[in-house]
Amino acid sequence: MDKLLTRAAWARVIPFALFMALLAVRGLVPATDGSTLDGRWLYGVSVLVVGGSLAYFWRDYTELASDTRLSWQQGLLSIIVGVVVFQLWIVLTEPWMMLGQATASFRPVDEEGQLQWGLLVTRWMGAALVVPLMEELFWRSFLMRWVDNPDFEKISPTAVTVKAIALSTLVFMLAHTQWLAAIVAGVAYAGLYRYTGKLWAPVLAHAVTNGVLGVWVVFTGAWQFW
Secondary structure (H helix, E strand, C coil): CCCCCCHHHHHHHHHHHHHHHHHHHHHHCCCCCCCCCCHHHHHHHHHHHHHHHHHHCHHHCHHHCHHHCCCHHHHHHHHHHHHHHHHHHCCCCCHHHECCCCCCCCCCECCCCCECHHHHHHHHHHHHHHHHHHHHHHHHHHHHHHHHCCCHHHCCHHHCCHHHHHHHHHHHHHCCCEHHHHHHHHHHHHHHHHHHCCCHHHHHHHHHHHHHHHHHHHHHCCHHHC
16 A cells, blocks of 8 residues: 555544544633633534535445445344443443543533523534544544554455454543443444444444433433533
8 A cells, every 4th residue: 555544544534533623622612602702613513514524525435335234133233232332321430430521511501501402403413423423434444444454445344353443442442531431332333343344333323322312411411421
């Protein structure tokens, strides 16, 4: 392979890099309901920018072509995995299970404590629709297989090694505050990808985890998970 990264690799790296850069910016801008810039709306910018980059590179995501759809058994398994990861995510919160504190928390309520539905819907759609696709393309489709072979497209998902799963999950963990929960999620999504051989499986599981988590956060007011 002559290039450091192929077009297929860049197609998976760029949306993730854009999201992380905007996440860092959002963490520096205060969340306020006043007349100044409200940092919470930067999440909407992230959704648009990252979603646009995914649309731009869509033809490069051959693993998401129509002939790679899940069977109903694989879909059901993915949903179950997603729900189980959600249940573990909200309980693996002891202090020793955390890596510091999140730098860009999200609380879609006004000064009177009333829900701001525009912010809420934007956050939920980003977390449940855009983030699972963007992250699974990067963490599992690219990085996990790249560990085994820089020419990652030559590696079948069903042939990835334990080393690749472990190392990619380690890096995945470092990108999350809840390190133990992130390990559980990373291994679960990677195992699902390896078992089914289809990227839609971890994408669906990840979407279920984030989607259910979002609904749970709104109903319980546990905004620290957002």
